[in-house]
Amino acid sequence: MTAFAAARSPGAPRSGPRLRPEILMRRAILTVAMSGVVIAFLSPLAYSAFMSLKTEQQISQPNSPILPSDPRTFDYQGETYDVYYVPMPDGSTRELALVDKGRRESEFIDPANPAAGPITWDGSWRTLSQPWQVAPQWQNYGEVWSAIDFPRLLFNTVALAVIGTIGTVVSCLLVAYGFARFRYPGRGLLFTLLLATIFLPAAVTLIPTYTLFVKLGWVGTWLPLLAPAFFANAYDVFLIRQYLLTIPRDLDEAAAIDGAGPLRILRSVVLPQAWPVIVAVAIFTFVYSWNDFFGPLIYLTGHEDIQPVQVGLSHFNGIYHTKANLIQAGNMMTLLIPVILFAAFQRVFTRGIVITGVEK
């Protein structure tokens, strides 16, 4: 603290209280600026949330309000009429309900005083603008829920993500343990080879892999998406290995002296110390799988009942061309689970990456 004060203003008297306003100032500026960034960053989500609550009519209408709204209406003698802003001959503007549309002149009713009877107005009603009132369409959510069998899609997404995550974590832990704790000829070379696969564009292996899955009869099932997860991947093996290298071997060796085999050591000694990185890998894999679009697209097209939300939503896009409101409602519903997951685990999550990062 004192060193800091000295660095900031070398000649200034170092009295504690004189620093306070400066610190408060910095705090305020940085916090306000970052809040602005976060708000700007999230504003498209707000756009999505508003869109999910709008009517299709409002979305297609230019100059409609930002908030989900309906044109104001008025019930008169059992019928519902739209309300318009009507400029009156005396220069004032009144909000009137349009009861009889005509090309040159139209009949209006004053909602404030319906008993006064129709008012005739000269001019084309099409030039008039409408007052809007906020009216969120909550039923959009219900509609999505039933129209594309949302529970089914969500179940598929969750199942794919959970199984894929389990496969990835288990296989990567085993492989990382194999790279971190054992010595054998060719280990360095194999590890380099593993890392090199990160630089391989997916397109290079796509067609033969696809053909293989076709031959195995796996296309149209979850297997092409899930099976590879059980054979480890370079990113996660690397991350876990780096972490395992930071765990001292003393306990491993003590357990080995007590006659524990390598699997037993992994389970009872290494695993309990490796939770942060396991959680980090699990969340990364889960979110990645949750967001995977291309895999399900090429392997599950035409099999609606086993598709995840990602692809399901795009179908939705095709079937109902401009139902952007329903797509966004689906989006809002899909977002919830990964966000909650991240918020809940973010402490452990960042710690897992921090420690691996240090050791790199």
Place this chain on the structure above:
Amino acid sequence: MDQLPAIATTPITAPGRWRIGSLRLTPLARREARQGYLFISPWIVGFLAFTALPMIATLAFTFLNLTLTQEDPVRFVGLDNYARLAGDSRVWASLAVTLKFAAIWLPVSIVVPFVLALALNSRFLLGSSIMRTLLFMPYVVPFVAGALIWNGVLGQEGWINTALRFLGWSDPPAWLLDTTFVYPGLALISIWGVGAGVIVNLAGLRGIPTELYEAARMDGAGWWAQLRHVTIPMMSPILFYTLILGVIEVLQYFLVPLVLKNGTGEPGGTTLFYNLNLYQTFFTFQEWSYGATMAWLLFGIALATTLVLFRLSRRYVYYAGER
């Protein structure tokens, strides 16, 4: 640390059977090797099945005339596919598109997460933890929905243009419909996914020993000097890691234009990315051999770029753990 032969230091072996310095492994070392191979065997099997064999197969494809329907009999065509590639203006145009976008996106993809992480890591920031969660949120937005959101936000009458008009730009561009502004527009969409990069950067910042800052302050270093002489050098491995992964990713970029433009390359071919062209060759035109040749060209470019970057990194990247 892991380089030490654990067996040699463990006192549980029968001393008489050690043959240190010999190339042959002791029974214990052999057992350790066997166990090691066993543990990494899932990856070896996966590597052979999903990487090595498919790669060899694709390489073989480039010398054949494979298509999905295969109307002509399969035969060896030598370097025909490569010759066609060299003269295919669509391929080179799409490569130029990818490189143009990369030139805009790569600097952004490194600087933005780094700066955000710096801010989030500052002790002057209140509510850092909630902001971290909020910044990560868009990363988990379903892909198609995200694309549609941005299509709306970046529209002629979208929120971004409303904001720009408010700031005094009376005639803002139509972003994704404009041949000049389409790349900045796509880069804006990509910025939305920086949450993961922010976390990696944040992890790196947390890993910098505080003694270094204390020492720098003793020497009279201000905020800028500390950033320039402590933070950036110490972060260079992380920044380098972000750059390498960014290069690999941007070379394969195509899903957003695929969904937004339905793969048409509109406006005016500016969104016909190399990988989009490649996937269309595979799945739309179903020319497997030619697609495989394009895939190998992409692989070659990715490999060459990363090799050059690794070369350069020796000069610019500082590894604290190195001797």
